[in-house]
Amino acid sequence: MVARSMGGHDEALDEVDAARDVGGAAGAGVGGRPAGESLELSDPRLPLPLTRTGPGRLDRAALQALFTRLADGDRAAIQPAYALLWPMVRRFTGRALERAEDAEDAAQEALLKVFARVSQIDGSREAIAWVLAIAAWECRTVRRRAARRGELDGERLDARAAEGATPEQELVAKQLAEAAREALSELRPEERRVILEAFAAERGRRPDGGVAFRKRLQRALERLRGAWRARHGAE
Amino acid sequence: MAPSEMTIDRARRAFERGRMRWALGVGAYVVPMAVVSVVACGRPWVSAANGLLLWALCALGRWRGGRFAAPIGWGLAAGAAALALPLLFHAHGLPCADGACCRGSIPYCWGGGALAGLVVALRAISIREGRASFLVYGCTVAALAGSLGCVVGGLMGLGGLAAGLLLGSAPVVAWGALRTAAR
Numbered sequence: 573m574v575a576r577s578m579g580g581h582d583e584a585l586d587e588v589d590a591a592r593d594v595g596g597a598a599g600a601g602v603g604g605r606p607a608g609e610s611l612e613l614s615d616p617r618l619p620l621p622l623t624r625t626g627p628g629r630l631d632r633a634a635l636q637a638l639f640t641r642l643a644d645g646d647r648a649a650i651q652p653a654y655a656l657l658w659p660m661v662r663r664f665t666g667r668a669l670e671r672a673e674d675a676e677d678a679a680q681e682a683l684l685k686v687f688a689r690v691s692q693i694d695g696s697r698e699a700i701a702w703v704l705a706i707a708a709w710e711c712r713t714v715r716r717r718a719a720r721r722g723e724l725d726g727e728r729l730d731a732r733a734a735e736g737a738t739p740e741q742e743l744v745a746k747q748l749a750e751a752a753r754e755a756l757s758e759l760r761p762e763e764r765r766v767i768l769e770a771f772a773a774e775r776g777r778r779p780d781g782g783v784a785f786r787k788r789l790q791r792a793l794e795r796l797r798g799a800w801r802a803r804h805g806a807e
Numbered sequence: 808m809a810p811s812e813m814t815i816d817r818a819r820r821a822f823e824r825g826r827m828r829w830a831l832g833v834g835a836y837v838v839p840m841a842v843v844s845v846v847a848c849g850r851p852w853v854s855a856a857n858g859l860l861l862w863a864l865c866a867l868g869r870w871r872g873g874r875f876a877a878p879i880g881w882g883l884a885a886g887a888a889a890l891a892l893p894l895l896f897h898a899h900g901l902p903c904a905d906g907a908c909c910r911g912s913i914p915y916c917w918g919g920g921a922l923a924g925l926v927v928a929l930r931a932i933s934i935r936e937g938r939a940s941f942l943v944y945g946c947t948v949a950a951l952a953g954s955l956g957c958v959v960g961g962l963m964g965l966g967g968l969a970a971g972l973l974l975g976s977a978p979v980v981a982w983g984a985l986r987t988a989a990r
Contacts, residue, residue: 687819
């Protein structure tokens with residue numbers, strides 16, 4: 573029996589690799605099994621995730637086989653496919669996104685999309701590439717959502733600044749934040765982005781930009797001042 | 808973190824939703840066939856009901872997958888021939904009034920049915936597993952698709968189609984059974 577230790581894991585992977593080399597897992601005897609008996613991914617001697625240094629040859633073949641079964645409507649393949657995909661997609665989103673919660677959400681959403689569309693998959697298509705393309709798209713969506721949320725960061729900062737303040741001070745802070753948002757809304761999206769990036773850099777969240785960035789920032793701030801003056805008549 | 812049972816359940820539900828959408832996509836083939844039948848065969852309600860039944864059967868088979876999904880393409884293709892023959896007869900201006908159409912279209916329905924039965928049966932005996940279910944499901948789909956055209960001949964046309972299917976598939980099935988027994 574192959575233990576669930578690292579050594580055992582590698583042993584199991586080598587066994588399956590060898591089995592595939594001599595004619596595929598379906599036809600070869602693996603780990604003492606009689607020849608002809610298929611090796612199921614749910615086999616306890618084949619611990620999941622089946623990864624050593626990332627998606628290797630075994631992962632691709634196993635995943636391709638599972639996707640073929642899913643495309644054929646075999647519901648029993650859902651769980652092993654999920655178990656096989658989850659660590660890979662989670663690692664991928666973890667590398668693409670900074671926050672662990674975002675990475676977790678993106679991985680889950682990506683896998684839901686994968687399973688929703690797996691019936692349509694073309695058998696000749698590389699399953700891993702397809703899954704990672706969906707995961708990459710999901711990461712992009714999460715980043716965009718986060719960027720949109722970033723525009724509202726000012727509101728949260730205002731709320732924090734207002735902690736411990738009197739109700740009058742809170743009201744003033746709220747009105748100022750509202751006025752700033754209105755003035756910002758008159759700028760073009762790229763100008764808004766430059767100002768927010770500069771604000772983030774000031775708070776040490778992002779690296780400062782170069783000369784071109786500073787010029788764009790200067791122009792954006794001039795436009796913001798103009799918008800503020802037009803609305804409120806003072807700087 | 809390993810995936811929880813809840814996330815796998817969500818994946819299962821997503822799979823079922825996606826599969827149902829994909830299964831209903833067979834309407835891209837079935838609906839045009841039904842529209843042709845509604846327009847050309849003079850019995851729009853029968854054609855529409857028949858088309859809906861065919862769509863439901865095909866969608867169900869695709870959704871279920873496996874041996875139920877495989878015969879659908881073959882059944883539809885074979886049934887398309889049975890649909891086309893009586894419609895060609897109808898389109899060539901041959902008499903189709905006062906019951907003459909019924910009599911005139913029967914050979915076409917019979918021929919179309921025989922061709923469909925032959926195609927489905929030949930495919931069925933060439934597969935290793937699930938021959939019987941392939942044959943039954945494929946012939947049912949072919950019969951419903953063919954009846955979209957044979958509705959032009961009324962009950963006699965449908966009877967001709969059914970007889971054609973039976974006579975087209977029976978010899979092939981018998982030959983396949985004999986060949987299997989001989990091995």
